[in-house]
């Protein structure tokens with residue numbers, strides 16, 4: 001055969017291969033999915049939070065921490081202000097977010113908070129807030145000590161080459177945590193190529209002052225991470241794979257993979273009900289609408305609940321859905337004794353009474 005014929009065969013082969021990969025990629029990001037409204041009866045927007053509350057976590061005494069104003073490459077941001085942290089008392093009859101004052105050396109003009117996690121030191125009940133921060137779109141983890149009602153003292157900034165694209169963290173000690181990387185490579189083009197080719201190259205990193213290493217890998221894009229109430233299991237949302245991966249913590253902070261639970265949506269952060277161990281997930285019904293933001297056809301929101309995740313048959317249910325007219329791009333759903341906070345990447349946050 002002539003050279004031209006060979007070239008034609010190679011070009012045709014590559015076209016078929018990449019065509020199939022693009023179709024597969026569109027399926028992964030649920031590019032054609034529409035979501036029907038499934039509203040909760042008693043939800044209202046939280047005051048002063050119009051620029052995203054990407055992550056929320058709630059202490060056992062009902063005090064919620066919120067990370068707001070994330071500026072993330074490729075996604076809209078409705079504010080030019082730096083990000084902020086808020087607290088909200090869910091025991092108050094009308095919970096209102098209060099901005100937390102940050103003391104210490106941290107540069108607040110470039111503060112860009114993303115995933116958060118709380119660690120309580122059982123020795124003295126001290127409350128540590130761990131925050132993923134992206135100043136100048138870099139990745140680092142800030143550790144704060146929470147004092148009084150509205151003050152955080154900045155203790156430490158952690159950077160490491162393995163912590164290159166951190167999305168969320170779960171603290172397991174006063175200076176140690178697991179972190180998810182949502183990109184396989186910090187480079188956007190290379191990462192996008194891995195998604196199109198379907199290569200699961202993202203990882204979860206364990207950090208302590210003595211040791212930093214990859215603790216688990218094989219994720220398409222590792223997003224939310226959290227821990228069971230008995231601290232025995234770690235849950236990771238592989239957002240592009242539409243599942244929650246369950247790991248058991250072994251001696252020396254090794255993670256042993258147990259199973260994956262399909263959730264049918266692109267789930268972002270994970271919050272765990274302290275009492276029941278149920279997983280509440282803030283999810284994106286359609287990642288194409290989410291990333292190619294069009295106010296005329298806004299990205300929707302979806303909250304998914306996983307009950308009995310360690311049983312043979314976990315129960316996965318949709319607890320809330322919105323077509324984007326109420327809240328766009330939900331990223332977290334945090335429960336507390338019959339109440340639910342729903343946060344989003346760049347839009348509002350809702351306070352819902354489930355009773």
Ligand SMILES: [Ca+2]
Nearest residue numbers: 055115116168
């Ligand atoms: Ca988190």
Ligand SMILES: [Ca+2]
Nearest residue numbers: 167224268269
């Ligand atoms: Ca996240």
